[in-house]
Amino acid sequence: MVVLRKDRRLVVLLASCICSLAFSADGGLPAKPPGRFFPLQEKDHANADSFKWGQPIVGTTYFYWYDIDTNSHIVNHDGTDALTTHPADMNGISYKRASWHKTQLADMVAAGVDFLLPVFWGVPGEYDGWSFVGLPPLVEAHDSLQDAGLRPPKIGLFYDTSILKHNRFGKNQTGYHVDLATDFGKEWFYTPIRDFFSLIPPSKWARIDGKPIVFLYAAAFAKKQDTEQLDYVRSRFKQDFGTGLFLVKQPEWLGQSDATYRWGAAVDGPVIADGNVAALGPGYDHSAVPGRKPLIVQRKDGQTYIDRWKKLLVLEPRQRPWMVHIETWNEWHEGTDIAESGEYGRSYIVLTRLFADMWHAKKYQKF
Numbered sequence: 001m002v003v004l005r006k007d008r009r010l011v012v013l014l015a016s017c018i019c020s021l022a023f024s025a026d027g028g029l030p031a032k033p034p035g036r037f038f039p040l041q042e043k044d045h046a047n048a049d050s051f052k053w054g055q056p057i058v059g060t061t062y063f064y065w066y067d068i069d070t071n072s073h074i075v076n077h078d079g080t081d082a083l084t085t086h087p088a089d090m091n092g093i094s095y096k097r098a099s100w101h102k103t104q105l106a107d108m109v110a111a112g113v114d115f116l117l118p119v120f121w122g123v124p125g126e127y128d129g130w131s132f133v134g135l136p137p138l139v140e141a142h143d144s145l146q147d148a149g150l151r152p153p154k155i156g157l158f159y160d161t162s163i164l165k166h167n168r169f170g171k172n173q174t175g176y177h178v179d180l181a182t183d184f185g186k187e188w189f190y191t192p193i194r195d196f197f198s199l200i201p202p203s204k205w206a207r208i209d210g211k212p213i214v215f216l217y218a219a220a221f222a223k224k225q226d227t228e229q230l231d232y233v234r235s236r237f238k239q240d241f242g243t244g245l246f247l248v249k250q251p252e253w254l255g256q257s258d259a260t261y262r263w264g265a266a267v268d269g270p271v272i273a274d275g276n277v278a279a280l281g282p283g284y285d286h287s288a289v290p291g292r293k294p295l296i297v298q299r300k301d302g303q304t305y306i307d308r309w310k311k312l313l314v315l316e317p318r319q320r321p322w323m324v325h326i327e328t329w330n331e332w333h334e335g336t337d338i339a340e341s342g343e344y345g346r347s348y349i350v351l352t353r354l355f356a357d358m359w360h361a362k363k364y365q366k367f
Contacts, residue, residue: 095133
C-alpha cells in the first residue's frame with residue numbers, strides 16, 4: 001500500500017464499494033454513526049485496559065477486504081490471480097465471516113502481536129461497504145477468543161486517507177476531493193474516525209495512556225491541509241467519546257501528533273521516523289497487481305525480516321523506539337504479509353513471536 005497502490009485503489013474502490021446512502025458535500029454528512037458505541041462519556045473508559053507511553057509493543061496492519069464468495073480482492077477484474085502471496089486456506093476467507101477473523105486473530109496471538117490496525121476505507125455514509133460490514137464479525141471473533149480464555153490483540157484504526165480523494169461522495173456520486181482547510185472538510189475528515197470507533201466496543205480499543213490509537217495514511221490525498229486539522233479531530237472525538245486520541249501520522253501531515261511513522265517499510269525498513277515508532281516488513285512483491293512497474297524486495301527465505309528486526313534489537317533499549325509497526329499482517333496483493341500462507345507456511349508467525357518476545361523484554365540483544 002505504498003504510493004504505488006493508488007491506481008489499484010481507485011479501480012477497486014469504484015468497483016467494490018456500493019453506496020446505499022447518497023450523501024454529498026451539498027447534502028451534508030450523516031448525523032449518526034452506524035455503531036451503537038456512541039456517544040460515550042469519560043466514565044465509560046474508567047476501567048479500560050491501556051498500554052503506557054514507552055511500553056514496548058508490537059502492532060500490525062490488518063487488511064480485511066477479501067471475500068471468497070464474490071472473489072473481491074482475490075481475482076482481478078480481468079480474471080487473473082490478484083494475490084502475490086496466498087492464504088494457506090482459501091476456504092471461508094471473507095471479511096463477512098467471524099470464523100475467518102477468528103483464525104487471523106488467533107494467529108496474531110501466536111505471533112505475539114499486541115494490537116492490530118484494520119485498514120479502514122470508511123467513506124461517510126457507505127455503511128453497506130466492506131469496511132463497515134467487516135467490523136462486527138471482527139468484534140464477534142474477538143469476543144469468541146476472549147470467551148475461550150485467550151487475549152486477542154487490541155483494536156486500533158489505520159485510517160486509509162485515500163478516501164479523501166477517491167470516493168463517490170460528490171454530487172450524483174461523483175468524486176469529492178476533501179479540503180481540510182474548510183470547516184466541512186475537517187468534519188468530513190473526522191467522520192470516518194467517529195464511525196469506526198462507534199462499531200468497536202471501547203473495552204477492545206488499543207490505547208496508549210487511555211487514548212485509542214489512530215494511524216493516518218498519506219496526507220497527499222487531501223486537497224489542502226490546515227495546521228488545525230488534527231486538533232479539530234481530537235476535539236470532536238473528545239466531545240463524542242469522552243476521551244482523547246493517540247494520533248500517529250506520517251511526517252507530511254500538518255499539525256501536532258503523538259507520534260510519527262513512515263509507510264513503505266516493507267520495501268526499505270526498518271524505518272524510524274521520530275524515535276518512538278519503528279516500522280518494518282518482510283519484503284515486497286506486487287507482481288500480481290495489474291499495471292504496476294516491477295518492484296520486488298526479496299525475502300531471502302526470511303533473512304530480510306530477520307535482519308530488519310536485528311537492526312532494532314541491537315539498539316540500546318533506552319534509546320530505541322518503543323512501538324513497532326509490522327507492515328503488514330496480510331496484504332497479499334503486495335506480498336508484505338507475515339500471516340500463514342501457502343508459500344511460507346507459519347514461518348513468519350514463528351519469527352514474529354521470537355522477535356516480539358525480545359522486544360517486549362526491553363533488553364539489549366547481541367547477535
